[in-house]
Amino acid sequence: MAFIPSHKKKHDTRSGKAQLQLTSMMDMFTIILVFLLKTYSTHGQLINPSQDLTLPKSVIQHPPETGLDVIVSADWIMVNDKPIVQTQSLASMDGYLIEPVHQELLRYAREAQKMEELYGAKFSGKVTIQGDKDIPYQMLIKVMYTCGQSSYPNMRLVVYKKEG
Amino acid sequence: MAYRPSKRRKNVFEMEHTNITPMMNLMVVLIPLLLTSAEFVRLGVIELNLPPAAVGPEGEMLDELPQEERKKLDLTVTITDQGFFLSSSVAVLSGEQEGGPSISMVNGEYDFDQLSRKLYDIKEKAKDRFPDIDDIIIMAEPAIDYQTIISTMDASRGIRIDGEMITLFPNVSLSAGVF
Numbered sequence: 464m465a466f467i468p469s470h471k472k473k474h475d476t477r478s479g480k481a482q483l484q485l486t487s488m489m490d491m492f493t494i495i496l497v498f499l500l501k502t503y504s505t506h507g508q509l510i511n512p513s514q515d516l517t518l519p520k521s522v523i524q525h526p527p528e529t530g531l532d533v534i535v536s537a538d539w540i541m542v543n544d545k546p547i548v549q550t551q552s553l554a555s556m557d558g559y560l561i562e563p564v565h566q567e568l569l570r571y572a573r574e575a576q577k578m579e580e581l582y583g584a585k586f587s588g589k590v591t592i593q594g595d596k597d598i599p600y601q602m603l604i605k606v607m608y609t610c611g612q613s614s615y616p617n618m619r620l621v622v623y624k625k626e627g
Numbered sequence: 628m629a630y631r632p633s634k635r636r637k638n639v640f641e642m643e644h645t646n647i648t649p650m651m652n653l654m655v656v657l658i659p660l661l662l663t664s665a666e667f668v669r670l671g672v673i674e675l676n677l678p679p680a681a682v683g684p685e686g687e688m689l690d691e692l693p694q695e696e697r698k699k700l701d702l703t704v705t706i707t708d709q710g711f712f713l714s715s716s717v718a719v720l721s722g723e724q725e726g727g728p729s730i731s732m733v734n735g736e737y738d739f740d741q742l743s744r745k746l747y748d749i750k751e752k753a754k755d756r757f758p759d760i761d762d763i764i765i766m767a768e769p770a771i772d773y774q775t776i777i778s779t780m781d782a783s784r785g786i787r788i789d790g791e792m793i794t795l796f797p798n799v800s801l802s803a804g805v806f
Contacts, residue, residue: 466631485647492654499661510670519774522781523671559803591672594773601769603776604803607675617674622777624669
């Protein structure tokens with residue numbers, strides 16, 4: 464009898480092993496890799512922006528430095544992550560000096576001056592101010608005046624860098 | 628009548644797919660490594676130095692320099708909710724309306740470009756005539772927000788003309804102003 468090509472064998476779907484298709488994942492990983500290479504930076508972050516505020520944006524090119532942190536968020540004013548006074552109560556305060564913050568800063572200043580006498584590390588009077596972008600000018604001026612009166616006249620305002 | 632398929636072995640050269648696994652190994656190592664050192668947001672600082680003892684009882688933050696023979700310019704930008712007022716010891720820059728701001732707001736937003744251009748004109752005209760030509764004083768109403776102050780500082784620090792960055796007034800002082 465003539466040879467009849469088999470229908471069953473042609474329709475054989477259980478071929479050997481199943482191959483996992485990874486090419487699309489490779490494409491995605493390549494794109495992510497190229498993006499991360501672009502945002503790679505070797506100098507790292509010296510300042511940790513506080514979580515409860517949004518810093519304003521500026522075209523300044525100056526890199527950040529470490530120092531005493533004064534954080535003015537919408538709820539609290541903090542010195543080195545220690546909440547000192549509520550921001551709401553500032554509006555009712557007369558005059559420019561914020562007394563609790565002033566006391567706290569004087570304490571730090573005294574410690575730094577003691578260190579200077581013991582170890583010779585010069586007291587730089589540097590304070591880093593992180594403020595939410597929506598705080599009113601009056602609050603900023605009060606905070607800056609308080610820092611100035613507490614022997615911290617060198618103020619640095621932390622901002623996000625933007626293209627300009 | 629069909630023929631039986633030939634039993635002769637043909638030299639079939641089957642295309643072997645490149646093995647993806649070594650490349651995947653590389654990715655799985657590199658991606659988390661770069662992710663930990665990636666910098667998505669860059670920070671910068673604006674320096675504002677006060678002389679330690681020159682903060683008067685009224686809360687003014689201006690530098691108390693000794694009086695010099697040459698007259699000082701004392702260029703001041705006052706930010707109000709209607710716009711910018713430019714003034715100096717020589718003259719006050721008047722705007723379109725009498726008693727109105729020097730640079731009014733555009734569509735409810737501050738016009739920082741116009742401010743930069745006006746400051747550039749002033750800088751060109753007043754160059755070498757005043758000793759404090761690099762200084763500018765920024766004053767604002769109590770309710771003006773922080774971002775506006777920072778943007779005003781940016782606008783007065785330098786201007787980009789024809790792709791070149793020209794320094795205008797890099798020494799910025801903040802004044803407590805009128806409350």
